[in-house]
Amino acid sequence: MAQKDTARCILDAAEELFAERGFAETSLRNITAKAGVNLAAVNYHFGSKKSLIQAVFARFLNPFVVELDKALNEYEASRQNSEPDLMSLLHLLSMTSLRSGADKPGRLNIFMRLLGLAYSQGQGHLRRFLRLEYGHVFRRYSELLSRATPELSDEDRFWRVHFMLGATMFTLSGVDSLTAMAQHDLGKSTSTSEVIDLLLPFLARGMQAPAQSQDS
Amino acid sequence: MAQKDTARCILDAAEELFAERGFAETSLRNITAKAGVNLAAVNYHFGSKKSLIQAVFARFLNPFVVELDKALNEYEASRQNSEPDLMSLLHLLSMTSLRSGADKPGRLNIFMRLLGLAYSQGQGHLRRFLRLEYGHVFRRYSELLSRATPELSDEDRFWRVHFMLGATMFTLSGVDSLTAMAQHDLGKSTSTSEVIDLLLPFLARGMQAPAQSQDS
DNA sequence: AAGTGTTTCAAACATACGTTTAAAACACTT
DNA sequence: AAGTGTTTTAAACGTATGTTTGAAACACTT
Numbered sequence: 067m068a069q070k071d072t073a074r075c076i077l078d079a080a081e082e083l084f085a086e087r088g089f090a091e092t093s094l095r096n097i098t099a100k101a102g103v104n105l106a107a108v109n110y111h112f113g114s115k116k117s118l119i120q121a122v123f124a125r126f127l128n129p130f131v132v133e134l135d136k137a138l139n140e141y142e143a144s145r146q147n148s149e150p151d152l153m154s155l156l157h158l159l160s161m162t163s164l165r166s167g168a169d170k171p172g173r174l175n176i177f178m179r180l181l182g183l184a185y186s187q188g189q190g191h192l193r194r195f196l197r198l199e200y201g202h203v204f205r206r207y208s209e210l211l212s213r214a215t216p217e218l219s220d221e222d223r224f225w226r227v228h229f230m231l232g233a234t235m236f237t238l239s240g241v242d243s244l245t246a247m248a249q250h251d252l253g254k255s256t257s258t259s260e261v262i263d264l265l266l267p268f269l270a271r272g273m274q275a276p277a278q279s280q281d282s
Numbered sequence: 283m284a285q286k287d288t289a290r291c292i293l294d295a296a297e298e299l300f301a302e303r304g305f306a307e308t309s310l311r312n313i314t315a316k317a318g319v320n321l322a323a324v325n326y327h328f329g330s331k332k333s334l335i336q337a338v339f340a341r342f343l344n345p346f347v348v349e350l351d352k353a354l355n356e357y358e359a360s361r362q363n364s365e366p367d368l369m370s371l372l373h374l375l376s377m378t379s380l381r382s383g384a385d386k387p388g389r390l391n392i393f394m395r396l397l398g399l400a401y402s403q404g405q406g407h408l409r410r411f412l413r414l415e416y417g418h419v420f421r422r423y424s425e426l427l428s429r430a431t432p433e434l435s436d437e438d439r440f441w442r443v444h445f446m447l448g449a450t451m452f453t454l455s456g457v458d459s460l461t462a463m464a465q466h467d468l469g470k471s472t473s474t475s476e477v478i479d480l481l482l483p484f485l486a487r488g489m490q491a492p493a494q495s496q497d498s
Numbered sequence: 499a500a501g502t503g504t505t506t507c508a509a510a511c512a513t514a515c516g517t518t519t520a521a522a523a524c525a526c527t528t
Numbered sequence: 529a530a531g532t533g534t535t536t537t538a539a540a541c542g543t544a545t546g547t548t549t550g551a552a553a554c555a556c557t558t
Contacts, residue, residue, distance in 0.1 A: 321546095
């Protein structure tokens with residue numbers, strides 16, 4: 067399994083194991099055993115475990131931000147005279163995400179789970195890394211999102227963006243377990259892109275809920 | 283800080299540290315130091331670190347399910363002739379959650395994080411433990427939720443319930459990081475119950491989005 | 499006050515971890 | 529084929545972890 071490229075084998079194994087068990091619960095020995103490489107290879111190729119974690123993210127995220135940037139360029143060009151629309155922005159993001167993980171099935175799921183772990187587990191270095199490395203594109207998207215929801219206060223928008231993020235991360239990171247449950251409970255299987263089709267209207271409607279003023 | 287009851291001191295310290303850093307990243311030495319008790323006390327009183335984690339979990343969940351069951355009794359009694367209403371059901375759940383963790387801030391936070399781990403760990407026995415021990419109350423709530431959203435297909439409802447679950451778990455489990463970000467970005471601090479007040483309309487609106495039929 | 503069961507304590511235990519090392523194996527130019 | 533820079537390897541290092549131990553301290557009945 068290893069012959070091709072040691073660093074790549076390590077990334078593949080690490081990606082899978084991190085998603086299964088979390089960061090702290092996955093040892094370098096687990097990773098190198100699964101990858102079929104020597105224990106020292108991780109430190110040789112990546113320097114440290116921390117850097118390996120960041121590299122796993124970077125491998126997914128680098129192509130993703132390029133794609134997203136391109137998609138945003140097209141989007142802004144095609145809408146130069148009209149304000150951005152929420153549903154189309156969400157659709158743009160989902161399309162870009164699906165396309166970015168397309169080389170390996172389940173990579174989007176894995177990445178979402180990793181992102182969730184990065185938020186929920188300690189890993190302060192990861193959040194700093196993400197913010198520093200990819201902050202620009204996210205801020206650009208965020209700007210469009212603001213213009214697509216001018217009726218929201220900054221506070222409302224901030225929180226609702228994270229509500230969306232939570233719903234999306236949870237759903238996509240656990241899409242395998244969830245589709246299995248859906249299959250069992252409803253007798254109907256659902257693909258990832260179908261799940262996203264169900265998700266987007268939910269998000270858009272939640273986002274567009276009336277602002278929290280005084281109301282029963 | 284310890285004199286009163288060693289086991290309780292350990293639970294308090296563990297709860298706080300787990301919430302701050304996660305489980306694997308918190309050592310028994312961290313916990314016992316903070317609790318002001320001897321290192322061996324954890325193993326003496328709880329048997330193992332795993333059992334301590336479950337004990338932290340049970341301390342929140344046992345009163346919670348009792349409270350939820352009571353709240354559902356009252357709810358059903360007061361609405362014997364009318365069908366349940368979505369927003370009031372969500373409100374009931376949030377009130378019960380907040381009340382259950384009211385004696386110490388951050389308790390709801392760690393419970394949500396535990397729940398997230400139970401979901402993200404595909405084969406964790408924690409998840410089976412939950413389903414077996416507390417499944418009845420959750421199934422009862424789920425039944426009411428179905429009656430509150432009769433316009434949804436079983437499939438739509440299944441997925442949207444999990445969208446809600448994801449948004450809620452992510453938000454509340456990371457409420458400390460998120461409020462810190464909000465404080466930094468907006469200069470405004472937000473309490474947990476205020477976050478929930480922002481969350482519920484988002485969830486309710488998403489839940490009530492038009493069903494996904496044939497539409498642009 | 500002696501006796502008894504419980505709780506605390508300092509110390510040690512075994513294990514697992516991330517990382518380093520120095521030699522060996524390899525790849526590739528000259 | 530020798531030389532050179534890169535990669536792989538087995539072994540060891542230092543540290544931190546969860547857990548166990550046996551004696552001391554305590555609480556409480558008799």
